[in-house]
Amino acid sequence: MASDSQLDLFGASAVPAPDAPPSATNTASSVNFDAIPLSASVPIVPGTYDSIAAMAHHCEHCQRCGLSAGRTNAVIGRGNPNAPIVIIGEAPGQTEDEQGLPFVGRSGELLEKILASVNFSTDREIYICNVAKCRPPGNRNPTPEEINACKPYFLEQLRLVNPKIILLTGATAVKATIASKQGITKIRGQWFDWQGYLCMPIFHPAYLLRNPSREAGKPKWLMWQDIQAVRRKFDELELGR
Numbered sequence: 352m353a354s355d356s357q358l359d360l361f362g363a364s365a366v367p368a369p370d371a372p373p374s375a376t377n378t379a380s381s382v383n384f385d386a387i388p389l390s391a392s393v394p395i396v397p398g399t400y401d402s403i404a405a406m407a408h409h410c411e412h413c414q415r416c417g418l419s420a421g422r423t424n425a426v427i428g429r430g431n432p433n434a435p436i437v438i439i440g441e442a443p444g445q446t447e448d449e450q451g452l453p454f455v456g457r458s459g460e461l462l463e464k465i466l467a468s469v470n471f472s473t474d475r476e477i478y479i480c481n482v483a484k485c486r487p488p489g490n491r492n493p494t495p496e497e498i499n500a501c502k503p504y505f506l507e508q509l510r511l512v513n514p515k516i517i518l519l520t521g522a523t524a525v526k527a528t529i530a531s532k533q534g535i536t537k538i539r540g541q542w543f544d545w546q547g548y549l550c551m552p553i554f555h556p557a558y559l560l561r562n563p564s565r566e567a568g569k570p571k572w573l574m575w576q577d578i579q580a581v582r583r584k585f586d587e588l589e590l591g592r
């Protein structure tokens with residue numbers, strides 16, 4: 352990869368805004384509105400949903416945890432719902448809650464640039480979602496109880512998208528999946544096998560915004576190494592076919 356590409360990765364060029372989320376009314380007719388699991392004690396068994404739209408319809412009305420109280424929109428996902436790569440964040444922030452889309456604003460713009468630097472796009476290879484679908488107040492991290500309440504939706508979402516590769520952005524995504532006790536700086540860039548998915552922890556774009564140096568060994572440089580490793584794995588597995 353040419354060094355120019357790294358400059359492009361962190362350049363200031365505009366990135367197109369993500370598409371709007373699917374309409375709440377765009378749901379499968381098979382959804383039984385009365386079956387919305389209101390309590391976290393009610394399990395959501397694997398295979399409950401036949402589409403992400405059906406799952407999203409339940410999330411919009413879900414009260415399995417206290418995050419429902421502050422919800423403007425349940426934030427489900429964006430990108431290609433049949434993508435070979437899923438990127439997982441932790442929970443919506445204010446802008447995501449308002450727009451109903453994950454990874455918008457400055458973090459989302461940087462993520463799009465990182466993906467574009469290795470010719471990945473949310474139109475083709477990438478689907479983006481969060482572990483928790485509703486915004487925690489004050490942008491705090493979701494609690495373990497909130498993560499556990501929302502995790503069945505997240506697992507259904509992964510089952511429906513059925514990616515080969517999962518990129519875990521930040522500690523909450525790591526805890527909800529590979530459950531490594533090590534910090535993200537220790538495990539980023541490594542491959543883990545979790546439930547048949549190839550998973551790699553990577554830095555969260557918000558962390559890269561707070562650490563702008565491009566020097567070798569710094570977070571942005573490390574992210575550059577990691578996204579190239581993901582591209583190599585994608586090509587090796589011939590996931591573009």
Ligand code: SF4
Pocket residue numbers: 410411413414415416417418419425483484485497500501504
């Ligand atoms: S965060 Fe998840 S479990 Fe909690 S109310 Fe929202 S959709 Fe339901």
